[in-house]
Amino acid sequence: MKIAIVGAGALGSALGGTLVEGGSEVWLINRSKPHIDAITASGLTLISSEGEKTIKVNAALNCDGIGVADLIIILVKSFHTRAAIQSALPLIGEETVVLSLQNGLGHEALLAEEIGEKRLIAGKTYVGGVMQAPGRIIAGTKGKETIIGELDGRITERILKIAETFKQAGLWLTVSENVLGTLWDKLLINVATGAVSAISGLTYGELYQIPELEQTALAAVNEAIEVARAKGIHLSISSAKDAWTLAAKGLPYTFKTSMLQSLEKGSMTEIEFVNGAVVREGKTCGILTPVNETLLACVKGIERNLLLTQKL
DSSP: OEEEEETOSHHHHHHHHHHHHTTOEEEEEOSOHHHHHHHHHHOEEEEETTEEEEEOOEEESSSTTSOOOSEEEEOSOGGGHHHHHHHTGGGOOTTOEEEEOOSSSOHHHHHHHHHOGGGEEEEEEOOEEEEEETTEEEEEOTTOEEEEEOTTOOOOHHHHHHHHHHHHTTOEEEEOSOHHHHHHHHHHHHHHHHHHHHHHTOOHHHHTTOHHHHHHHHHHHHHHHHHHHHTTOOOSOOSHHHHHHHHHTTOOTTOOOHHHHHHHTTOOOSGGGTHHHHHHHHHHTTOOOHHHHHHHHHHHHHHHHHHHHHHO
16 A cells, blocks of 8 residues: 655654554655654654554655555644645545544544545554654654544445555554544543643643643533533543543653644644634534633633744
8 A cells, every 4th residue: 555644754654653563555645854863764763662663654755656546644733734735736536545643633524625525534653753863753653543534424435445554564553433522532631631731831741730720621621521412422421530631641740732732843833723723613513612712712821922922
């Protein structure tokens, strides 16, 4: 299978390198010239608990000249989704499938506006990656599940083919008949800690010691659960407390949410696709979401302040 990963940073490189070992032709596409140059010159090095290995993999700064792909995996930051799929149009042929493995909710709607819904499948992954240096990735793939599915819940030939490709590479992949439920389950976990951590500046360990922040988080998750149920989404997470507990499971005291990491780097967060998604979806079914609206406003205010500061 020919696979193009658009936005192949740490996570995309970890996935891509592993898929190459399973026999796929993989293209890692990233705007970072140092990362692409390092892979082109010396290969991609994956570091895990089992040691490190260097893999030969195709890498490019853009999608031009690569040809049609069987599968395109979108892994850019949420706010770059539309630009990413527009840049990937040269990769799309009659049978090309597009899969978003991004954080948050709402990417499929943006992608559908550009390429139509019939090409899309959805998914979430718990695979992790940390960029140690250009071309060198600490890869967390072992025992980490990826879940994919058709938007209408059907088990199709193309889904099964993709599942087999992942499994041949040693990746744990599950085909779901309820992928929308999977997207919402992951959203609840992101809603639980992302914004409260970003606003407070606290690590997971610090965050979980403040009852008032926990109560705020639980209220935000309860709003999201109410919206999901109103939309007929079947959730695996049954309570806000479960989402709160799962969010920190297995993480060290000093671990920071991706939203907080983004603010500390002075970059935009994915708040519009997390708490913002709850607010938007709530409006479509008449559910009020005041806690999520407040968290959204606070994070956007912090982003605005960072933007103004950087201009000074």
